[in-house]
Amino acid sequence: MTAASPDTAFDRRLVPPMILGAVLNPINSSMVAVALVPIGIAFGAPPAETAWLVSGLYLATAIGQPVVGRLVDTFGPRRLFLTGTALVGAAGVLGALSPQLWVLVLARVLLGFGTCAGYPAAMYLIRAEATRTGANSPAGILTLLSVATQTISVVGPTLGGLLIGLGGWRGVFAVNVPLAAVAFGLGARRLPRTPRTGPVPSLDHAGIALFAVTLVALLLFLMEPARWWLLPVAVAAGAGFARRELTAADPFLDLRVFGGNRPLPATYGRTLLTYVVSYAFLYGYTQWLEEGRGLSASVAGLMLLPMSVTAVAVSALTGRRAAVRGKLVVGALAQVVACAALLAFGAGTPLWMVVGLAIVIGIPQGVVSLANQNALYHQADPGRIGASAGLLRTFGYLGAIVASVGNGVFLADRADTPGLHHLALFLLVVAVVFLAVTLADRSLRSVAGKD
Structure with missing residues (x-):
């Protein structure tokens, strides 16, 4: 077989900064899962207060991803990538030296904004390289990105547990300093300048x-429904936005495209549903392992390691298969x-x-996000791929917020077994809905081939 020439092959020099930049967000989203209990003990804070360490990053990321994605579409990825990674490093220092809980929350918000550029920049570069080389479906690179961004999130609790075991909860913040430094250096050397x-x-x-x-109004309402007045604010602002x-003439998010491209909103909806389940497992189930099952933070993280191994293996085995419907059906069944x-x-x-449950839940971690990412790549307007990719993450974090609300409702005072069972019933309903909407979506058969 003849090797691809430099003009027709994906520029492999872009891969390291793309992958490292893209994983900064999911690893920070999940790594803190095993740190919530130790942080609460250190500052004498109840779960309702430490939950802001999760929600603060969600809020910043849900808002920032499509905004930064649109900036990437407009100005190119380099300057947004470098600015974001520098902010991640600063947030790591702030969190590691934090004397109070609210400073930790601020550090998490900065992490949320700082990590917004990585994924939209990666999708922009993949689309740009596909245009340059003529490779319409760079399945291998898309698979690699999915493995890095989606399955790395399940490595987070394990890594967080190890860091806590070595040096306490501050390690989950301090680790961002070397990660950001390496990402900044790679981005400065390898990312192209946009003329x-x-x-x-x-x-x-x-x-x-x-x-x-x-x-902001919608997410704050979801996190605390007692603030009912936020819902009409969200509706009014949403109507004005629409x-x-x-x-x-040149909208931030061209909603007219969605009217003629119904499969794309369906992809966003599936992403929301699947993130409800996956993040409830990462946070609620992980807290139950520590408080309900009595495991230490380090052991709880290790118990989730088979989930990450399964997710990586499944992504690698199925990544080059272009069609997405079969992956989504299998992932939905595994969630149920x-x-x-x-x-x-x-x-x-x-x-x-x-361990067995970790293996089962690793299956949808490996196939569902990969399938939704591939669907978006083929459904989105190429000229707005950064904003579309950022909006995919926004819907993911909407799902994560719903998961956080579920955890807060069912595990309000303590992550005990009765609370876990109530949470499981809620998640079972979500998983069944995800399976139903996937089976009903006929457009999936035409996305990147047929099953």
Whole structure:
């Protein structure tokens, strides 16, 4: 077989900064899962307060991803990537030296904004390289990105547990300093400069502001439904946002595209549903392992290691298969099985069952996010791939917020076994809905081939 020439092969020098930049967000999303209990003990804070360490990053990321993605589409990935990784390093220092809980929350918010550039920049570069080389479906690179961004999240609890075992909870913040330094160096050396031709494009500042108000109000309402007045604020801001984007000459998010591209909103909806289940496992189930099952943070992290191994293996084995429908169906079925299995867990559950459940839940971790990412790559407008990729992450974090709300409702005072069972019933409903909407979506058969 003849090797590809440099002009027709993906530029492999881009892969390290792409992957490292993209994993900064998911690893910070999940690594803190095993640190919530130790941080609460250190500052004398109840779960309702330490939950802001999760929600703060969610809020910043849900708002920042599509905004930064649009900036990547407009100005190119390099400057956004470098600015973001520098902010990640600063947030790591702030968190590692934090004297109070609210400073930790601020550090998590900075981490959320700082990690927003990695994934949109990677999708932008993949699309740009596909255009340059003529490779319409770079399945290998997309698979590698999915393995890095989606399955790395399940490595987070294990890594967090190891860091806590070595030097305490501050390690989950301090580790961002060397990661950011390496990412910044790679980005400065390898990411291409985007030549500026003509005047600087204008940004839809009004659309961005209305989008931010809508999401902040909605997410704060979801996190604390007692603040009912936030819901009408979200609805009003959302209506203003929709009107603005439908009439603007160069909108931040072109909602008119969605009207003629119904499969893309369906991909966003599936992403929301699957993140509800996956993040409830990462946070609620992990807390139950520590408080309900009585495992240490380090051991709880190790119990989730089979999940990451399974996810990586499944992604690697299925990544080059272009069609997405079969992956989504298998992943949905695995989620249903895993959620149902939680109903049988208790304080005396043997460790082999804990490991077995980790393997089962690793299957959707490996195939569902990969399938949704590939669907988006083929469904999105190439000229707005950064914003579309960022919006995919926004819907993922909407799902994560719903998971956080579920954890707060069912594990309010302590992550005990009755609370876990109530959480499992809620997740089982979500998993069944995900399976149903996947089976009903006929457009999936035409995405990147047929099953």
